[in-house]
Amino acid sequence: xxxxxxxxxxxxxxxxxxxxxxxxxxxxxxxxxxxxxxxxxxxxxxxxxxxxxxxxxxxxxxxxxxxxxxxxxxxxxxxxxxxxxxxxxxxxxxxxxxxxxxxxxxxxxxxxxxxxxxxxxxxxxxxxxxxxxxxxxxxxxxxxxxxxxxxxxxxxxxxxxxxxxxxxxxxxxxxxxxxxxxxxxxxxxxxxxxxxxxxxxxxxxxxxxxxxxxxxxxxxxxxxxxxxxxxxxxxxx
Amino acid sequence: xxxxxxxxxxxxxxxxxxxxxxxxxxxxxxxxxxxxxxxxxxxxxxxxxxxxxxxxxxxxxxxxxxxxxxxxxxxxxxxxxxxxxxxxxxxxxxxxxxxxxxxxxxxxxxxxxxxxxxxxxxxxxxxxxxxxxxxxxxxxxxxxxxxxxxxxxxxxxxxxxxxxxxxxxxxxxxxxxxxxxxxxxxxxxxxxxxxxxxxxxxxxxxxxxxxxxxxxxxxxxxxxxxxxxxxxxxxxxxxxxxxxxxxxxxxxxxxxxxxxxxxxxxxxxxxxxxxxxxxxxxxxxxxxxxxxxxxxxxxxxxxxxxxxxxx
Numbered sequence: 001x002x003x004x005x006x007x008x009x010x011x012x013x014x015x016x017x018x019x020x021x022x023x024x025x026x027x028x029x030x031x032x033x034x035x036x037x038x039x040x041x042x043x044x045x046x047x048x049x050x051x052x053x054x055x056x057x058x059x060x061x062x063x064x065x066x067x068x069x070x071x072x073x074x075x076x077x078x079x080x081x082x083x084x085x086x087x088x089x090x091x092x093x094x095x096x097x098x099x100x101x102x103x104x105x106x107x108x109x110x111x112x113x114x115x116x117x118x119x120x121x122x123x124x125x126x127x128x129x130x131x132x133x134x135x136x137x138x139x140x141x142x143x144x145x146x147x148x149x150x151x152x153x154x155x156x157x158x159x160x161x162x163x164x165x166x167x168x169x170x171x172x173x174x175x176x177x178x179x180x181x182x183x184x185x186x187x188x189x190x191x192x193x194x195x196x197x198x199x200x201x202x203x204x205x206x207x208x209x210x211x212x213x214x215x216x217x218x219x220x221x222x223x224x225x226x227x228x229x230x231x232x233x234x235x236x237x
Numbered sequence: 238x239x240x241x242x243x244x245x246x247x248x249x250x251x252x253x254x255x256x257x258x259x260x261x262x263x264x265x266x267x268x269x270x271x272x273x274x275x276x277x278x279x280x281x282x283x284x285x286x287x288x289x290x291x292x293x294x295x296x297x298x299x300x301x302x303x304x305x306x307x308x309x310x311x312x313x314x315x316x317x318x319x320x321x322x323x324x325x326x327x328x329x330x331x332x333x334x335x336x337x338x339x340x341x342x343x344x345x346x347x348x349x350x351x352x353x354x355x356x357x358x359x360x361x362x363x364x365x366x367x368x369x370x371x372x373x374x375x376x377x378x379x380x381x382x383x384x385x386x387x388x389x390x391x392x393x394x395x396x397x398x399x400x401x402x403x404x405x406x407x408x409x410x411x412x413x414x415x416x417x418x419x420x421x422x423x424x425x426x427x428x429x430x431x432x433x434x435x436x437x438x439x440x441x442x443x444x445x446x447x448x449x450x451x452x453x454x455x456x457x458x459x460x461x462x463x464x465x466x467x468x469x470x471x472x473x474x475x476x477x478x479x480x481x482x483x484x485x486x487x488x489x490x491x492x493x494x495x496x497x498x499x500x501x502x503x504x505x506x507x508x509x510x511x512x513x514x515x516x517x518x519x520x521x522x523x524x525x526x527x528x529x530x531x532x533x534x535x536x537x538x539x540x541x542x543x544x545x546x547x548x
Contacts, residue, residue: 006334013326078317085317086310089307
């Protein structure tokens with residue numbers, strides 16, 4: 001069995017053996033449910049657009065919270081020494097933890113399918129393709145954010161510091177679209193390309209473009225690689 | 238066989254380990270001794286591939302830690318200082334996790350064996366954070382020996398345990414040492430003296446002594462100290478020095494009326510105990526107690542490490 005899966009299993013167990021995962025999931029569902037349901041009858045449209053609008057905002061808090069401890073806690077407890085002296089590669093440790101966070105995000109998204117069921121029962125003429133693509137986009141976005149969270153967790157042994165760092169990096173990718181008005185024309189394209197929302201909105205409209213996928217995948221690879229480098233430069237004591 | 242050459246480690250401006258050289262042969266039990274902060278843990282962390290050396294080399298079974306880390310990690314069982322554990326797991330889950338990562342074939346059988354060997358029978362399905370410190374230490378041991386490693390490295394395995402637990406852990410170490418190359422770090426002498434074949438003393442990142450227990454004792458301490466308790470006339474006691482050659486009277490202190498505690502020192506090579514006893518008999522004093530103070534290795538350790546500190 002691949003060692004990354006062993007790490008994933010351990011992290012999943014650890015998520016669900018403490019109340020933290022449940023609390024985070026419940027809050028995630030409560031907020032997304034409330035923001036989805038309250039304007040539903042005002043809009044009078046059978047789609048999940050409000051949900052897809054609110055989840056990226058919730059991610060901003062949800063994902064740093066679930067990734068903050070993944071590596072920093074191991075450093076703080078000294079178990080990193082244990083893990084680092086076992087015959088396992090740093091890349092496998094990082095990948096294992098990455099998959100664990102993806103699975104938890106996946107569980108969160110899966111639970112929001114309740115809203116999809118509501119829509120199905122209420123509306124006609126539902127664009128299943130757009131909803132499917134929206135979920136794919138959310139999953140990719142979650143994966144990018146958790147790679148950022150894992151990187152932040154790898155550079156400190158303090159969970160709160162990790163939380164703050166990952167929040168601000170994610171916030172940067174999240175907020176950049178609002179600055180498009182203030183940048184000179186020739187730079188708009190670059191800023192737009194950096195903005196995660198630009199790529200997500202393409203996908204959630206139902207267009208899966210390789211450019212968007214490449215954007216997501218390259219960010220994931222970049223931050224996971226950075227996390228791996230930070231583990232390898234183990235000069236902290 | 239572990240060969241360490243010119244090993245150096247800097248933390249910023251602080252040199253934690255300074256050009257350390259030594260070798261450990263197969264099947265040897267090596268005590269790695271030094272005061273706190275001497276560089277013991279740093280050295281062990283480099284051997285276990287947790288930290289990378291600033292310069293110098295470590296070769297284990299002819300594999301260099303620079304390019305054969307995974308292979309080396311497979312050979313080594315390591316109990317880190319302070320024994321870090323995943324405290325939210327049960328003992329069984331924890332050992333299963335280690336077995337999965339180490340890819341131990343037939344792990345169910347092996348885990349049972351190790352649980353029996355480490356005396357963990359009663360706590361297998363308890364969560365680790367509910368265990369006492371002694372049991373946690375045993376779980377750490379179980380983790381380290383699970384894959385039956387050729388080389389076992391224990392960083393202060395008995396620190397923080399009560400005397401009964403220390404004796405138990407020592408028994409365990411002795412048993413394990415029969416088949417393995419063992420490195421035990423400690424700042425407690427008796428521990429190392431009790432189980433090790435060879436002792437390396439490190440101070441301020443440098444090796445200050447290397448040899449068997451007896452070698453170190455004879456090389457650095459050639460005086461024997463004798464303590465006597467006797468009933469005699471105080472004025473006459475000093476006569477011992479006049480009557481027996483080559484001994485020194487260190488102190489006379491009264492305990493009760495006419496009862497004195499006396500310390501005498503002489504060269505270890507030249508045993509004077511019989512002469513002293515005969516002298517006391519001739520004076521018709523009453524000898525209540527006579528014993529050799531056997532702390533010589535402690536003295537060696539103190540000499541080596543305190544001198545180093547003053548330098």
